[in-house]
Amino acid sequence: MNVFDHLFDTSKHLEKDFLLGSKETVSFEKIYSESLKIASYLKATVDQNQHITLISPNSAFFITTYLGILKSGNICVPLNFAIEQGNLDYILNTTESATVFISKPLKRKLKFNTNIHLIDEDESLEIIANQAIVDIDLDFDSNRVAEIIFTSGSTGEPKGVMISHQNIIANTDAIISYLKLTSNDVMCVVLPFFYCYGLSLLHTHLKVGGSLVLNNSFIFLGSIINDLKNHKCTGFAGVPSHFQILLKKSKTFKTEVFPNLRYVTQAGGKLHTVFIDEFTEAFPTKEFYVMYGQTEATARLSYLPPEYIKTKTSSIGKAIPNVELKIVNSNGETVTIDEEGELLARGENVMLGYFKDVETTNQVIKNGWLHTGDLAKIDKDGFIYLVARKKEIIKVGGKRVSPKEIEDVILAIPEVEDCIITGFDDELLGEAILATVVLNNTENKEHMTDKILKECSKHLSLYKIPQKIVFDKTIQLSATGKKRIK
Template sequence: MNFIDYLFEHSKYSDNFLLLSRNVSLTYRDIYGDILRISSWIQNSIGTNSRIGILADNSPFFVQVYGGIIHSGNTAVIIDTKSSSKEIKNIISRCSIPIVFADQKYESLAAGVRVISCIPGDTSQSNLCLPSQIPKDTCAVIIFTSGSTGVKKGVMLTHNNLIANTNSILQYLNLSSDDRMMVVLPFFYCYGASLLHTHIRAGGSLVLDQSPFLGGALKGINEFQCTGFAGVPSTFLILVQKTPFLNLKFPSLRYFTQAGGHLSSSVIQKIGRTFPDKKFYVMYGATEATARLSYLPPDLLFDKPDSIGKGIPGVTLEVRNEEGNVVRPGEVGEIVAAGDNIMIGYLDEPDETARVIRDGWYYTGDLATVDDEGFIYIIGRKGTFIKSAGFRVSPQEIEDVIMQVDTVDACVVFGIPHPILGEAIIACIQSESDGEGLISSVKKHCSSLLPSHKQPADIFILQYLPLNSSGKPDRDAIKRLYKLHDNQSE
């Protein structure tokens, strides 16, 4: 089934609201009609089996164009709006994109190809029903990874990948047409796209937050009576530390979801204690897995701190050692996954695809252990472990300890070359506090909880940690800032 036909299967002519904001409200019938018009225009203009770019913020325009491209039998190439003009030019070239649908403010970034900034098609054709029989293994979407581990890769996702992962997420979140999501995550990010997919399939609605600050989204939760709120670690850290979030009431809210990286269990449990009537889903995933791989049931939030849970419905998740055997409790191995949600590969990178997909299993690059009940705990990522004084040290373990200090808002730990230790452990802290007092407190706290070989050799403070477009700490940028800081202090 065409993924768009699947999403709108039960709601294409519904007069219930699909998209809401303070500026516009559009029904399923409105959106689906525009999707069909765009689909028809694309088929008549360039045919099928092409790659078509989208360079747009969260908006009805994004949803209409995204749906129209996929419905037409073409591949939607979702471009991060925070990309540089050089990166965008590279993506357009790599994907041989003939047309980019773009917000007007981004038109100049897509130079060299045809750019369309409004909905094309005959507005009288509101009941088009185009043939849409497309093989399920046809690539529907290409999403470029955030680049946190190197050069951005184009993840190719099929209609079947998208359908499978959407079905799985709907099962464990128990979404229905009564659900309404406050959206602060961009749709060009797989986590944000999954919110769009699941709520359309369920017949629910999405509130598009237009505010540049999260405080506006908090107001919108109550204003629009939202039932769900989703965020990455930085989202929840900002809410807890910079807004009145923990002192507010959200009577309509049913649940929170968190993915996109590790959020300290102390922060998660603070939210859980503050809102005992709201479910908090800790989740884990990857763009290569469409979006989601695991979740921790909310009723285990306090019993299994720091666990990412187990595989979601339809996904087999294992932790394997270097010999390929499933680890025993307490042992460390790599998380591997199998399921219909796993990508068909990276765009034009067969060697890299073969490296991460072997015998039908996706090798995530995340190292983890398991407990006696099979719940998974990530301890770090391959390549990020610090080799100091002969020990392999997990940055995440040190970050969790430092985050327990009240005046620390966020923390990133990494290693730098050292002539004696091999690598020295460096902690970058985000805090409004400055000076030796905070550094002394952090060092004292670390010395009380960590052995000497895991204690930071140096600590430096930033008012704000640089983030990438997915809202995750940009480790490369942080390392550059530290190097500049270190050079200046010499």
């Protein structure tokens, strides 16, 4: 089955609105029919199995284009709308993409070869107005590639993760199951759709007949609070920085009442325990789902049920439905309780492989198991705890240090608003530890340096104490909300 037909199986003729909000309100029926027109146009003009690029912020234009590409039997390549020209050129050349759907502001900003057909919102509306819907083969191999999501590669070149129609179907159904989503759910979306976490919100709410409120202005915290209240949102999904910013920078968020908010989800990295505690204390009746996943697994691999948020706070939980997880040591043997090893995953949501990169695919998928590159351990109750990503581990004098452990200590200091731990070259130690710290309303950096070092010495071994502490006004975020050093 084509994933388009799976997602619209029961929702295609709903008269209710799928998109809610002041900027765009669009019904299920309109999304369905306009996506079919885009699919029909592509079937007539480019046939199928072609790579079609999509560059746009979250919008009805993105959604109808994305769904139309999937339905047409072509392969969607959704790209970060903040993409650098060099990466864009690389991806267009690698995928041989000759058709690009692009929002008008980005069309003016980015450069394209003259042989590439650019379709903006205006041309898309013309297609929708004039295109007749044609029959598209329903006898469809669900193991065909549906989309390629590019992630940053270790060599500097982006890696294309090939996701099949079946991958999306399997992951969508599993997420709906454990979040208990229904047609009554309304999700406030701040995550971009070019990111697998953002796409999972689109997929799940289409499937159950729920609704989305698109908010592309997270820096305006008042707009988030207003959307949650005005549109009676039942769900909010974010990466760690979203929760940190709401808790630290909004003066009113923790005192607000959100009567319709049923649950929140957090993935895209570890949210430090201090922030989970702060959120759950402010909103004790809201369900807090800690989740873990990778683009290579379509989106999701594990979740921590809300009832364990107090007793297993730093755990990523257990496998989602129809996924197997195990932790193995360097010999490939399953670890014992509290023993560190690499986390492996198996299920229908695991990618087909990396685009045009068989060698790396074979390094990451072995005997049907996805090697996540994450170090983890398991407790006596079967709950999994991430220790660190292999590539994030800092080796100080041969000893392995997880940045997250040090960040936990520093972020617990009241004057600290944000912190990121990285390594730097050191002749004696090989690597040494650098703490980049954002302070909250204090200018006495010398005093704060002493306080940070004292707190670290109380809770950490000597080799884990930062050798350098620098202060900055902010820590830069990527378009998906993940932290990075400038």
